[in-house]
Amino acid sequence: MQIDNKERAIQKKIRSGSINEKNYPNYYQILGVDLDASDKKIREVFVKLSLERLEKEKKGEISIDESTSLALEMMEAYGVLSDPDERGRYD
Template identity: 45%
Template sequence: MMWDENWFDQNSNNDEQHQESPFNFDFLSLIAKPKDYYRILEVDYDATEDSIRSNYIRLALKWHPDKQKGEDGSTSKFQEINEAYQVLSDPIKRQEYDMKGMMTYDYNVIDYLNRYKGLILTCNGLGMKHSIW
């Protein structure tokens, strides 16, 4: 895939056109490491339903937005706790998460790019316009 080197120069002066471009999206949300529901609920990977439920109740009471009125992140933390409990409390969803989720969720794009950034920067610095892969 070749990049059009003049694209940015042509569109940098026109802010409206730049905002509507397909490159204007939240890149970090795409490469962020997915959530580890076990870590969110502070339980082991082989936790029983009772321990998952008891930790959920403890954390839900601790992070409930009504109790944390001054905290900005309490609502998002409470939502994460609920999301984790919805998956881990249902045996079918938990099994799917354990089978698919943990294998694919360990892959982190940032780690991959950091590992090969020297090669990527070298190839870009040499003016290589074609992919080496």
């Protein structure tokens, strides 16, 4: 329940224009995990997405620049969500 209230507050700020989505990335959405995802689940998803990204790059489905951009986004999200202190501040 508390997470839902925080999410609503963030969405309200986005709608009012006081913050925008570019300034406040949704790390849960980037990794495709739920707000209550365990550390283990976050790591599993990060590894899976990383391997998928590398495979797409290898096959030429995405460019090296796109792959690099995705990797940086995913590493930032994982860095925050995998650290209990960082995740607490983010949430």
